[in-house]
Amino acid sequence: MADKTTVISEDDTTLPKSKVELQPILDTIFQSISSDTSDPIADVATLKMITHCEPLSGGLSNQNFHLKTPTSDFVLRINTPTSDSLCSRERELFYWQHLAEAGLAPTLHYVSDDRRLYLSDFIKSEPLLCQGLETELYKIDLLKTDSIAQKPLELADTGSSSLSWQCLETQCSAAGFTQSRFALSRSHQSPCSQNSDIGFPNQAHVLLLSLLQALQIQPKGDYHISLTEQWQAYHQQLTALVEKVENRTNAIWQARVDALLAKHDDFAASLKAIEACQLSPQFCHRDLNPHNLLLKDNRLYCIDFEYAIASHPLCDIAAVLATHNLTPSQQAYLSQHYLDSHPHLSADAQRLLPAAIEMYWVFACYWALLMAARSEQGKQMEYLNWFDSFFACITSNQKLG
Template identity: 50%
Template sequence: MEQTLSEPFQKLLPILKAAGLDKINHISELSGGLSNHNYRISTPTAEYVFRLNADAADSFCSRTQERFYWRHLANAKLAPELLWVSEDERYYLSAFIKSDVIEGDIIEANIENYGQSRKHSLPWQALEGLCSAADFLQGQDSLHHLPLAFEHDPLNDSHPNQAHRLLLTLLLQLRDLPKGPYGISITEQWQEYHRKMLTFMAPSPIEGESSQIGGDWYERATQLLGIQADIQRWTDTLAGCLLQAQFCHRDLNPHNLLLKDKRLYCIDFEYATASHPLCELATVLATHALTPLQQHFLVQQYLVKHPYLTAEAIFAVPAAIEMYWVLACYWALLMAARQTDPSGHGEYIAWFDFFWPQIS
């Protein structure tokens, strides 16, 4: 059926053949990724995900480390199986998991619209929502009448959706995995990103001016320079409650989770490593449209008797959310700096502008 494929998809056929797929029924592009390109491949016998790795993302991750943790989680039945890797590490082929819908209403997480629901059965990605540290604290303040901790789940089966239960199960499963041979602290990650940003800001030795891409990029880099004291305070807070690093996916946003048979699977392991346990919790809180009560439940149940955190860790949750958005801004700016065409540069500048307002 090769003649039915459009020209861009035709170019994938030799690579797919090298991966062992020579009978292709259909190819379609999968949405959701901010850097890499993913395609759904249908053959007469099975379906796969074919991934083209972005060159710009190579500077952020070790492909060897990424594959280590991908296979690590696949063996634990928490990720689809990685089936093939090209010799140049540019292409991956993995098993395709068709994600189920989450049953129930999707509740507006922000305080102004709290209680308003949309009655649908929707894919997990429909739970996407933005939550800043200020939003989180405002939501928790609205629950001042509740006990500090729950002995049992206060969100019974009549609650509009059960995302909090599924997320807690996944968070605890990930926490209990061996952390592997790699690791980076939140402070080290910030310092690494900051050093790279300063490199791009440095004057060109040839032209005597900024080595990177114009005023829009430089203006946003200056914004990050202006909050360094805040970042230092947030990273110090996080370091103060840490006993030991644990395995962290570090990007558990709704687009990197698949729901199948009432359990969640992870995809995209470019940033997976051993790190601060609050990385996982903060990402979930920052990117999922959860009600304040769902957030409260997740925080309490994830932190209760956590083996790698002090009892004061609950007070560091806002700092962890702040650092999630800080690192997202650094990432967007560094990705913009590595783009070779203006449209790609503009796309990542737009992502920076999307992330920046979430920082207090």
């Protein structure tokens, strides 16, 4: 894998937006990879023959481009200084390379010395086949919360009952997850039986379980952080920003900070309970939302390892349940099969799963406020809107003005 210096602007507002603006970057990457005889790209010369360049959607903190050549497809990622402040690029690359070797992530071909540019293989995500989708629509009423309406599922343009993996995106709160558990128990339907199209309209739960079990055994490396340590780190960064004059005078931002910090004691109590069920840490991606997963050849691949680290074993399944539009039966199947006899968790893990889902949204709230405070003014409101969306998923939340 090539690793050479590439200089681009330190200002998030001047990132390239077109093929013409990208060309100097691509020329530099081409020169770097061409001089590295160990790089596995056999058709490196095609980087000088880009036939298609299109921004990829889904990322909230970085910019990604799909580059198409006559023989290959790549993804060029440009990391922003704002996101640099919340993650370790060295750690991110360590896990990305290990998961690529394990066949769980796209191959990474190039990293600039300043860690601002990554070039990796492009994996085109395939549609997820569904059964009875038009009539059932996942019975999504069971998963709604008071403040978050479930997004309607959109059929993929394939001429059959299927949808893109990204269309599984939702926001399921701990309360919504608990409600779906209760509804399933009252229906007397076994989460282990997959005979019902209503309960199992697709194989998302099976694919997710396979991925979670594969991630569970990945190398932990020398990087580790507990849930409590992560919360404390976010909390300290946020309170430090509150002291800055420009943030104290931002009433919209400050109102949201106050709302989040008011729940400090609730978060501390939840974390204490969750930490108690961990027997040992394991590798965690920590952001397995549908936009960070790609489906190809009936298996899932991960992307975006900015927050990957060894941590609490409930992190990844909580993220999956919080962000994927699964039926109550699918949720139960996934949680039961993943948590039963889990080598790194005690028997209390199943009971504490709603608390772990809630902490996923708590961390998302901290992230959104930190990104808003560190972004230029035109971008701040976008992150504050994300905060409002995340905060609504926290149990017993208060309304914001």
